[in-house]
Amino acid sequence: MKLAFILDPLDSIKIGKDSSYAMMCEAASRHHQLYTLQQSGLAWKNHQVIGFARSLTLIDPPDNPHRWYEEGVIEEIPLTEFDAVLMRKDPPFDTEYIYSTYLLELAERQGAYVVNSPRGIRDHNEKLAITEFPQFIPSSLVTSQEQLILQFLAEHKDIILKPLDGMGGAGIFRMQNTDHNIGVIIETLTRYGTRTIMAQRFLPEIREGDKRILLIAGKPVDYALARIPKPGETRGNLAVGGTGKVQPLSARDRKISEELGQILYARGLMLIGLDVIGNHLTEINVTSPTGMREISDQTGINVAGLMIDALEQNIH
Template sequence: MKLLFIADPLHSFRIYKDTTFAMMREAQRRGHTLAVCEPQHLTWQRGGKVTARVLDIRLTGDAEAWYEAHPERSAVLTEFDAVLMRKDPPFDSEYFYATHLLEQAERDGARVFNKPRALRDHPEKLAIMEFPQFIGPTLVTREAADIQRFHAEHKDIILKPLDGMGGMGIFRVGPDGLNLGSITETLNRHGEQSVMVQKFLPEIVDGDKRVLLIGGKPVPFCLARIPQGSEVRGNLAAGGKGVARPLSARDWEIGEALGPILLARGLLLAGVDVIGDCVTEINVTSPTCFQEIFDQTGCNVAFLFVDALEAAAAAHQR
């Protein structure tokens, strides 16, 4: 297959841990060809199809000069057997516009994973609203008074912005309510921006688990991101320690319930974040942790993903 990865700049990859790199490596091992571009390289003009300025690359196996690239060229997205949208968050206006360009490419006949409409329809924090049976006490509001009432009921709470990533902007407020007003004003911008508030889950000490769903099925191992020191956030970007573990019975229950639903909507890959028994987020833009799980368990997540990608691309061609 000819694959196009829409991703962050290649120079920003840390290949020892990058999931997109792991996907590329497994795809090339199977004989598939690789091309890359960034979202800003997508173009559409009336009367034509969506195109991109792409680099055709080959992975070298070298840790430093890890790829070789041909000169940049213009390519129609329908030229590829699969287009993989792997741009990291934030999900800002430009990301939103890129999904519309990719949806137009689908109308041209391109095969895009994850499906652009599904990326738009599943904001990573709000997507949990559809599955209340799997989440803890949660509030979404702009109103400071609502947050105060939620705190009065649950005593120990987490507040976070809806557009955050990597643990950015997450606050914990304990029973004393210290700084609740100031934190609320910071996050809701005096009522102009919505905030998610959740009951603090003490199981975070055992890790914020990333359960990967590939082709509608759970990967048998998750990565528990464990907070370090006095930090409340387990995110790897916030200094959390990643420990791979077999899925618990509850993790399997969650994965087997959500997987087929998300796959039917065009989400070939999703990452469900679980603390204790509760889902806290559903990540669909560029879920990670492939290499950490493989390094610690030998479970080749990239192999499972490329298997699912090949099957999905073949199904589109029928």
């Protein structure tokens, strides 16, 4: 297969934990051709969507964390010439990201195969998408209105506030009704009532970890990555110092995964990361889900291999 990965700059990739790198390594081991491009490398030209892409050769083993690849020269390649285009650009999901999904959707109409589906990415905000499945989620509120947030806080006493476009735990606040900075926190997050945010009831089960469950082609990987907060933190994200501990899926984890898996896969979302705290679904990650390396390292399961298997089955 000829695979194109849309990524952030390669020098920013942390190969010790990056799922895109794991997928590229697995694809290279099967002698598939690799190409990379950045979001800015997408263009509509001469009535077709093209990518300004470079061929990629992995150095195995890598010389160092920043010397793990060799790139070819930039080539102008119609996206339809790739067997699959993998959209793995990290958030923020800003206007440029939306424009990229429009271009990728045009490429799909011309015959390109894009993973995850650009429409699927665009239609599933990673925070808001959980509202489709109220039976699995904690008490939640989506609003820009201070008064509604104050009412929610009065009801639940202990809540989490988070922006709708963040990643890696950025911008997340825990707020209790005894705090002295309630007003300024709400003003900061909502930008004085001009930005919509999400509030959720605080889940004390976070001490046991914020579980990342990977769904590949609608089916869950058998183990979740529980991201356990460091002392003094309420966020388990590895990006803010959480510790990753792999554990088998619980019965509740499987119920959530199996109910959502086929629904979301039917919408073109081949690789999904569900976030579950205790028994509650808190996010549905569709842009660039991570966790493959940690699960593989601690269990021996070749998670990247499951993903490349799914790609091969869909293409051939």
